[in-house]
Amino acid sequence: MLRHLRIIPLLVQMHIRSQMEYRGAFWLDRFAQILSYGSVFASIGILLARFDTLGGWTWPELALLFSFQLLAYSLGAAMSFVQLRDLEELVRLGTFDTLLVKPFSPWTYLVFSGLNIGYAGHVILAVALMGWAVLAVGFDWSLWSVLFFLGTLVSSTLLTAALITMIGATALIWVRSNHLFAIFFGFWELTRYPLNIFPGGIQIILITAVPLALTSSVPVGALLGxxxxxxxxxxxxxxxxxxxxxxxxxxxxxxxxxxxxxxxxG
Known part of the structure; x- marks a missing residue:
């Protein structure tokens, strides 16, 4: 076990070096990510400029919701999305068999040998926006609320990685699983908004079957009362x-x- 733990940093280091081989292209891509998600938040701002609130949420509160959702997703997906999305191809080509004969957990090797630092753009935007929202939201912060905020952020990150892992692992049974990611992201985009603006059926799905509301409006809403x-x-x-x-x-x-x-x- 200790030997395996010592190998994990080496796997991460080798993958980061490969991704940073062309640093100019890497950071240009991150800048494009920031612009892309920044435009999404700007569209929410346009709605707020017309209606003042959305489901009872103000502009700073929605900024906190959006940044929380984006940060939890980027941290969870960095440990899972690309790796588990590519699992379908590994299964189809038979390459996954090589992981089974390694003296190492297949999931651990798969995840840490492909740790995706490409989510740096998401993290930069989310942290910057969250810093402004925390100051602007007009909430009376305490030690308990800070601990709750950090605890739910960790929980949301784990939930994101768990759901993506389950989707990707389905390829080991069905061979094809990537079509399920389209469903995942369809619901994920809804969680940029307060849960109470959706019909009851969608609310139930976002809390139970595809519990992505638990990575955004539920923890942030609970924090804000x-x-x-x-x-x-x-x-x-x-x-x-x-x-x-x-x-x-x-x-x-x-x-x-x-x-x-x-x-x-077969």
Whole structure:
């Protein structure tokens, strides 16, 4: 186990070096990411300029919601998305078999040998916007609220990585799984907005089947004292526990999927 832990930093270091080989192109791409997501937030600003609030959320509150959602996603996806998206191709070509014979956890090797620092643009924008929103939101911060904020951010990050892992692992059973990511991102885009503006059916899906609301409006709404549909006073504890719980579910799903994997020969 200790030997494996010592290998992880080496895997990460080698991958970062390969991604930073063309640094100009790398940072230009990050700048494009910032502009892209900045334009999304600007479109929310246009709505607020017309209606003042959105579902009872003010402009600084929506800025905090957007930055929280983006930061939790970028941290979770950096450890999972590209790696698990490419798992389908590894299964189809039979390359995944080579990971099974390594003296190393296939998931650990897959994730850390492909740790995606390409989300740096997301993180830079999210942290900058979050810094402004924290000061502008007019919330009376305390030690408890800061700890809750950080705890739910970690939980949201874990939940994001767990959901992406489960989607990618499905390729070990069905061979094809990347079409499920389109569904994931369709719902993920909805979580830039307060949960209470959606119909009841969408709210249920975003809390249960595709629980991405637990990575955005539920933790931020609980922090700000907003009324959270269906969860009410339980919104805070649910937001804190969702990440660890879904990690356990993702571990069970990964083990089940690898048990069903039959190799390239069928």
């Amino acid at each position: 907003k009324d959270i549909p269906m969860l009410g006073d339980f919104a805070g504890p649910v937001a804190l526990l969702a990440g660890p719980l879904w990690v356990l579910i993702a571990i069970a799903h990964w083990r089940y999927a690898t048990g069903k994997y039959q190799g390239a020969g």
